[in-house]
Amino acid sequence: MQEIQQVIREDLGKEIHDLFQSFEDTPLGAASLAQVHKAVLYDGRTVAVKVQHPKVQAQSSKDILLMEVLVGAVKQLFPEFEFMWLVDEAKKNLPLELDFLNEGRNAEKVAEMLKRFEFLKVPRIYWELSTRRVLLMEFVEGGQVNDKAYMEKNQIDVNKISQQLGKMYSEMIFVNGFVHCDPHPGNVLVRKCPGTGKVEIVLLDHGLYQILTDEFRLDYCHLWQALIKADMKRVKKYSQRLGAGDLYPLFACMLTARSWDSVNKGIGQAPVTANEDVEIRNNAATYLPQISQLLNKVPRQMLLILKTNDLLRGIETALSTRASASSFLNMSRCCTRALAAHKKKKTCSLLKRTQISLEESFSLWQINLHELFLRVRGSWLGNLVFALLCWLSPTPH
Structure with missing residues (x-):
């Protein structure tokens, strides 16, 4: 708490007791960069206060340097492993994550971009008490998106939540090209709105976003359309356009988390079986050198997209809704709309x-x-x- 008080004093110019009617010492959540506390302002608003650990800024440059040395050493010992991309991504993304004003802007941008989705709730940012190291947000409670027991207790339909999550992320990736890249269960809550009783998905932690170029986004749209339709000629073409080269079958399997046999048959034709899951895990271990080679070849934008895909898939697995046909159909709709919008933009006729x-x-x-x-x-x-x-x-x- 002394460190938290120090950061608030330095950034906001006042003591905690001058700013807040009450401030809970025990954090709601803590991570490597920051922790979040519940507090009440003197005007009665309940807020979530995200405070950066005071030594993170200074320590981060040392961490990246150490990472660079260690990855270089691994490369010397095992030439087939290509992980320098990891250092490049850390150098690019960590400074953005350490700027909480950037996080606040991202939150407002995605809330505006996806305002047509009535089920989405992005907590409001209170700019008057926010800095690069302190972020004040509207306090919103809910259960984690992978908590099936919480949803059953509150009579929330897991299939509908999975469907809405898929719609939301498909819209971000294929239509807008502005993607929230950290949808782990602690950052995605589900609740029944106290006022209306409507079920809402609450999206938190907007520090890490990926901005996709139009060329990448449209190639990715074409690739997913080909994967959904099992059009293998186009799967090869657009995988190679996205940097996969001759490793395009592995790339298709990584994107879909399905076996090559399922990709050939059509990923929407049948759900993942236990045997297929075992096959995927065994192949992941067997093809680790090729996977590291592929990660080094694809555009940098693809790395966070792969991370996002995997986190979403983990949520679907926890809710037992993985690889449902409806999620592929929602993706197909977004791809269709995105490609049509691009064609219309290119013509004056x-x-x-x-x-x-x-x-x-x-x-x-x-x-x-x-x-x-x-x-x-x-x-x-x-x-x-x-x-x-x-x-x-x-x-x-």
Whole structure:
């Protein structure tokens, strides 16, 4: 607490008791860079106070230097392991994470960007009491997004939460190219809004975002469309455009966390089995040198996207909703919208823009029809929908 008091005194110019009516000494959460305390302002607002550890700024440069030396030593001992990208990423991202004003700006940007999602709650930032080392936010309570027992107790539908999480991140990645890259369960809460009773996903910790270039984002859209449709020629083409080279089968497996056999059949065709999980783990160990080589080859933007994918997959596994068809359909919708928006942006012809809009509407209608088929599969209506889809679309569903 003495260190926390010191940072608040230095940055805000006042003692804790002058700023807050009450301030809980025990932190709500603590990590390597900062810790968060619950407090109440004199006007009655309950807030979360994120305070950076005082020695982090000075220590971080030494940590990066040490990391660089150790990774260099590993490279000398094991030439096949390429991990210098790890140092490069730390050098780029750590200064951004240590600037809490940058975190506050990110929070407001993503809240505005995704305001159409009524289920998303981003805590408000109180700028008048925020600095590079202290961030004051609206206090929001909830259960962790991977806490199935909490959701069952509060009658929250885990399938709906998983679906909404997928929608939110697909929108960030494919449409906006501005991606929250730390969705570990401590940073994503679920709650029933006290005022309305509506279920909300609360997104916290906005220090680490990845900004995707249009070229990368559109290639990534094309790749996921190809993966969903099991179009292997295009999987190879867009994997190679994203730097995977001849390791494109491994790249496809890493992105989807599915076996190569499942990728070839279509990742939306069947959920992950226990046997496939074992196969994936064994292959991850076997192909570790190739994985490190691949991570060194892909664009830097891909590294945090892979991290984000893995964290989201972990949440889906905890909720038993992993690799559901609906998540792939949501991704497909976002890819369709993103690619159509890009085409419309590139043309000045009203006729061409109208044509692109009609094609987009038709593709989205096909996805909706396919979703209907999945819901009623096995019934006479499902068979009719499937027959209609096969007739309408040249690509496999």
